[in-house]
């Protein structure tokens with residue numbers, strides 16, 4: 001479905017973004033393993049997390065939608081062998097975390113997904129999980145899905161992750177809940193720590209010391225309700241939209257402000273953004289608060305490579321902000337963007353070009369020359385939700401045509417409506 005966005009004069013209002021995708025995936029999985037009933041309040045109900053709900057149902061959990069919430073009747077650590085292939089759709093987080101979880105279960109399961117997911121690297125999880133004792137087969141020797149897993153009989157490992165990936169960390173930690181002895185994961189750089197926080201919430205074994213995260217075999221644990229914060233990765237589109245549009249002010253309420261997710265806020269501040277935020281409460285182990293963004297004169301910066309894992313999904317929208325900034329923005333450490341839902345580095349470069357913006361791309365970096373977005377561009381999402389939304393924002397002020405706009409529903413089903421609601425047109 002193509003969507004025409006006519007020029008937007010200003011963007012004003014308050015928005016509560018949908019629930020955090022990472023926390024929703026984890027809440028569904030750990031609720032499905034608990035004993036008794038977990039209410040997951042304000043979860044994300046979108047393509048990726050509905051795939052997780054369906055997978056956990058196929059594994060024996062009872063999950064019902066109760067208004068905006070999920071009610072999960074857990075299995076008490078014992079999942080059921082699924083009767084069919086588990087379809088992980090477009091969700092990298094689902095297939096990787098579930099691979100870890102199923103490695104610990106005495107059952108056989110096959111995990112697959114859409115064309116994008118079947119291109120994404122799985123060796124990063126199958127390697128440590130096999131070291132723990134899981135039997136995993138997959139295409140290209142276990143590097144690509146479909147993955148066939150026969151779990152059980154795991155031993156803990158000490159695993160130094162070669163990539164800074166929260167999905168790999170979480171897969172190994174989930175397997176560690178079913179392994180004999182201790183499991184230690186060592187991170188090369190900090191990544192989002194939702195798994196560590198949700199383990200604590202459910203009373204599961206977890207200890208963090210510097211860059212080492214430890215767990216051990218879990219005893220059956222009780223269900224415990226969980227409120228999901230708003231997703232800062234979804235808020236990011238409205239933050240940048242307000243910054244680059246004249247006469248704009250947007251306030252985002254109830255947003256997760258976990259410091260392992262706020263890299264974008266730091267970069268935008270350095271670019272000169274009129275941006276404020278405050279943590280006002282804690283939701284079951286996650287800091288939550290508000291963000292306010294006002295029209296700003298942005299300037300190009302050279303981004304600190306250490307910030308990238310703390311904003312890994314926000315690079316497309318940062319590129320959109322850079323396109324509107326004065327001067328050059330250099331973003332390094334982008335190797336991981338090559339293996340997301342699309343090759344995001346290539347997709348960013350192509351869409352900047354489509355909108356008339358000059359950019360130079362290297363193997364793991366991009367340099368963007370700001371200040372030259374043209375009217376009438378076309379956004380090509382490459383089947384990638386974040387690319388669709390980021391470049392819709394980039395073209396907002398001048399008007400833009402977004403192809404395959406339905407991809408936004410992977411993480412943010414109400415995105416187009418919310419954008420429409422906050423926009424004033426000429």
Ligand SMILES: O=C(O)C1=C[C@@H](OP(=O)(O)O)[C@@H](O)[C@H](O)C1
Pocket residue numbers: 021022023093164165166167168170192312313336
């Ligand atoms: O653990 C998670 O929930 C996620 C981790 C990140 O992936 P990597 O672990 O591959 O960096 C991120 O891109 C993804 O959207 C969600």
Ligand SMILES: C=C(OP(=O)(O)O)C(=O)O
Pocket residue numbers: 048090091092093094313340341386411
């Ligand atoms: C990379 C993303 O998700 P996943 O890896 O779960 O597909 C994303 O949402 O930007």
